Amino acid sequence: MTAIALTIAGSDSSGGAGIQADLKTFAAHQVYGASVIVALTAQNTKGVSAIHAVPRDFVAEQMDAVFEDLHVNAVKIGMLATAELIETVAAGLKRHSAKNVVLDPVMIAASGARLLEASAVEAVRKHLFPLATLITPNLPEAAALLGSSMAATEQAVDEQADRLAALGAANVLVKGGHGSGDVSSDLLLLAGGARQRFNAPRLATRNTHGTGCTLSSAIAANLAKGLPLPEAVGHAKTYISAAIAAADEVAVGHGHGPVHHFHHWWDRTDGSKP
Numbered sequence: 001m002t003a004i005a006l007t008i009a010g011s012d013s014s015g016g017a018g019i020q021a022d023l024k025t026f027a028a029h030q031v032y033g034a035s036v037i038v039a040l041t042a043q044n045t046k047g048v049s050a051i052h053a054v055p056r057d058f059v060a061e062q063m064d065a066v067f068e069d070l071h072v073n074a075v076k077i078g079m080l081a082t083a084e085l086i087e088t089v090a091a092g093l094k095r096h097s098a099k100n101v102v103l104d105p106v107m108i109a110a111s112g113a114r115l116l117e118a119s120a121v122e123a124v125r126k127h128l129f130p131l132a133t134l135i136t137p138n139l140p141e142a143a144a145l146l147g148s149s150m151a152a153t154e155q156a157v158d159e160q161a162d163r164l165a166a167l168g169a170a171n172v173l174v175k176g177g178h179g180s181g182d183v184s185s186d187l188l189l190l191a192g193g194a195r196q197r198f199n200a201p202r203l204a205t206r207n208t209h210g211t212g213c214t215l216s217s218a219i220a221a222n223l224a225k226g227l228p229l230p231e232a233v234g235h236a237k238t239y240i241s242a243a244i245a246a247a248d249e250v251a252v253g254h255g256h257g258p259v260h261h262f263h264h265w266w267d268r269t270d271g272s273k274p
Helices: 018-028 056-067 083-095 118-131 139-146 154-166 211-224 229-245
Strands: 004-012 032-044 047-053 074-077 101-103 172-174 183-189 195-201
Touching: 004 018, 004 211, 018 032, 018 211, 032 056, 032 083, 056 083, 074 211, 083 118, 101 118, 101 211, 118 139, 139 154, 154 172, 154 183, 183 229, 195 229, 211 229
Parallel strands: 004 032, 004 074, 074 101
Antiparallel strands: 032 047, 172 183, 183 195
C-alpha cells in the first residue's frame, strides 16, 4: 500500500516553506503527499508581507475530503495562525482518529514575521499537544510555549523538554538550530523519559528558509513508512542536514533562500551527478 502523509499548514508563495516544502519533502521520501491549506501567505525569501487565513469551515471540509477517501498514515501540522483554526484542526484530527501526528508549532518565520497570533499559543498547548505523537519546537518556540527565556545550555534544553512533556506532549523534539557552537544538537525526549540526541555539524549558510517545516515533514514521512519514532527522527536529521549543506546550490531569491529538498537527485551546478 502506498504510504500517504498529510500536511496541514499554510501556503508559501515562494515555495520554500509551508505546504510547498512539506510536499517536496514527502516526494523526496517517496511518500504520497496530501494537503489541507489553512492560510495563504504572500512571502518570499525576504519576508512575509501578508497572511490570509482560510475560513475554518472550509478547513474542516478539506480535512473531511482527505480523510474520507485516503488512508492517511501520518500528519504533519505547521502554521495555523489563529486559535480558531487550531480548534478546527484539532476537532478534525479527533473526528478522523488521525495517527502519527507531528506538530511543528510554527510561530515566527526565518525573516522574523509572526505566523501565530500571540493569543493562540495557549490553544496550541490545550488542543494540539494531547493529539500529537511528537512536537518539534525550535529553541525560541519552546521558550515561547513555556513563557521562558531561550535555553542556552544542554541542561536548560533538558528541563524545557520535561516541562513541555508535562503539558501533555507525548514525545518532544527540541531542535537546536538556533543555538551556538559547531554542532547543531536536537534533543528527543520520549514518553517514559528516555532521551536521545541527534547531532550534526552547524553549517554556515543563510539559505535556511523552510528548515523547520522540512524536518518535521521528513519525520512524518518516515513515520508514514512505518519507521519507529527514534529512527524516523534520525533519518530526518540526516536528510535536513544534507538539504542545508546543498542549499547554496539552489540560487533562489535575494534573502534567506530555501534548503535543497531534492539534493539526492538534482544535477550539481558543475553538471556532475550527486
